[in-house]
Amino acid sequence: MEVFIKASQFLLSLSLLIVLHELGHFIPAKLFKTRVEKFYLFFDYKFSIFKKKIGDTVYGIGWIPLGGYVKISGMIDESMDTEQLALPPQPWEFRSKPAWQRLIIMLGGVIVNFILGFAIYILILFTWGENYLPNDNVKDGVWVTDSLGYDLGLQTGDKIKSIDGNKVKAFSSLPGEFVNGTSFVIERNGETIEKEVPVDFISKLIERGKGPFISPRIPFVVGGFSDTSVNKESGLKSKDLILAINNTPIKYFDEASEVLEKYKNQEVSLLVKRKKGEETVQVTLDENGKIGVSLGTLPAEDMERLGYYTLETKEYTLAEAIPAGTAKGYKTLTDYIKQLKKVFNPETGAYKGLGGFISIGSIFPSTWSWQSFWSITAFLSIMLGFMNLLPIPALDGGHVVFTLYEMITGRKPSDKFLEYAQITGFVVLMALLLFANANDVIKLFD
Template identity: 70%
Template sequence: MEILIKASQFILSLSLLIVLHELGHFIPAKLFKTRVEKFYLFFDYKFSIFKKKIGDTVYGIGWIPLGGYVKISGMIDESMDTEQMKLPPQPWEFRSKPAWQRLIIMLGGVFVNFILGIFIYIMLMWSYGEEYLPNENVTDGVWVQDSLAMNIGLQTGDKILTVDGEKIRNFAALTLEFINGNNFQIERNGEVIDKKIPTDFISQLMERGKDAGPFLYPRYPFAIGQISEDSPNLNSELKTKDIITSINGTPLKYYDEAEAILSNYKNQKVTATVLRGKETKEISLKITNEGKIGVAFSGIAFKDLERLGYYNLEDVEYTFSEAIPAGWSKSWKTLTDYVKQLKKIFNPSTGAYKGLGGFISIGSIFPDEWSAESFWNITAFLSIMLGFMNLLPIPALDGGHVVFTLWEMITGKKPGDKFLEYAQVIGFILLIALLLFANGNDIFRLFK
């Protein structure tokens, strides 16, 4: 059922983005009186799930869910209709239009993607605002219990000050900032220390597995998640969800402090102070000869941590006028972060190419239960990602056509139809190779 919910959201989001992207080409084409022969959601090789002709255009849904297209008369595109190009140019054809009109038609899809992403982020800011843990509020530093964090030189209690010289606003964004960054600055015991992020940081991050979670956490209280069957405290007064706040009178604020304190009482009974709901209780605990009490740690939601007085969250509400710059800022941050990640993918030494994913990866980022906020957040991100990818100067993408049109506008020389045909084939092969590699990575990770 979870897979069905994820898949439904993915298909809905993808369909929305494809239709609006293609509308971005369709509308200016119609405005400039250019004939559009087909408008398709998904590809229709050999047959269509649905099609209907209205005027000069056939509207339809294909059976291959790899995108969509508009087929514009007199244009060499993915349809590779070279027979049409052998005939004399007609006034309604793309090739007969002035270069500036062709440029607008080709940029229309990308423009819609960027505008859609910005619009969604603005509406999300207006509707939901923002709630997050500010990095500066993690005053006692981070909890380091992951080998990757240790390998890059971090210790529990370190305060992350900057990544690439930029202050971190949202603590939850730390992993992404390290993915995109090259160096970072910490404060340890009052001393400011500069450190480098390893070139293969992304590769090490992926080796932890997709379910490993963030590599850095804020420091948590000692909350009891589960009492093990062989625990000496299985039938004691200790309960799940209890929070241990002291051992034999020694204050215990954070879970990471427990090991050192408990090691002083091996094979002994101690008196522990626990917080249970709103009550504080004194209970007796047995410590094993290894300095353990036989329990599993439980994470606590940020809201509950705030209620307990550990951290102050930032809860920002926006008026519509305030949501506009906030939405724009988030859109720009999303785009620049994506560009940074793309640069690292093309640098083999980072190992980032191993994380390149296809449809399974994209579908998996949707939650396994419906959330309007999450759905639109992911859709906004995908819209901006799709806009940028289509702008890349690769033949067969909008960006390739834009480059050829700009060349014509600058030099006054139009590339020949044969050149455009070969370029389209090469671009299409590159895209298929990229598609196979990305989805192959997904399948490999699935079996691994």
């Protein structure tokens, strides 16, 4: 069921983005009286799931969910219809239109993607607002939960002040900022320290797999007992909040290990907090200094009530959401560009994380959430817009480059040159697509 929900969200998001992107080409083409022969969601090699001709255009749904397209008369595109180009140019054809009109037609798709992404972020803030843990509210520093955090140069208790000179607003944004960053500043025991993000940090992060490497420090709450625990009948209960061990105060779970280490195979006294008040419980530690319990969690409202963290909740009017959503969209775009730069730097190892359809589908939640769906769709829309602007001949950006060259020099590239460029770009794109999806397959068996 979880896979079905993820796949449903992915296909809905992909379909929406493809249709609107192609509509961005379709509308200016029609406005400039350019004939559009096909408007397709997905590719229709050999046959279509659905098709219907209205006027000069065949609207349809293909069976290969790798994208979509509009086939514009007189344009060299993925259809590679060279027979049409061998005939004299017709007034309704793309190649007969002025360069400025062709430029607008080619830029239409990415413009729609960017507008859509920014508009969704604006509406998300207007509809749901923001609810997050501010990084500034993590007063006692981070909890380093994995060796990757130590490799980064962090220690439990460090306060992360800035990354690349910028303060980080939400604690949940920290991992992504480390991925994009090159340096960071921490406060440790009252001392300000500047550190560099290791160049191979992304490579190690990919090899390590999922899960956080830093977290807000959390209280020691009993979640349950292990099968081998000798303390099931000790009086310790699930949801107990441990405040002290043998009179040594414990505020966070990470503080407990060092204290417990001193009392291996001994009986210790735990001061615990319950709904009815505080109580003392005697437990016996094993040879590793463990109580034999799993770590539990507290609801956010209890964390706030007990003074651990204060969440930030912000609601937006439409007037407030417009600049805030625009800023969020711009940051999404710039962060994506930073990530892409690292992909093309072999030293970072970021290319190992390049993913295809499985990776994209996996970022959708396993339960249906409209807020998550629209947030991911906004990100994918901006990503799709930027990717299509890359100067690869088979993409919109390649056509834009050739059109700009014509407008600046007054010389139009020959149809034969454009044909060869389209083939080359298509081969490059297929190679990237195969590499990204092969990465996905390899990860499935790791």
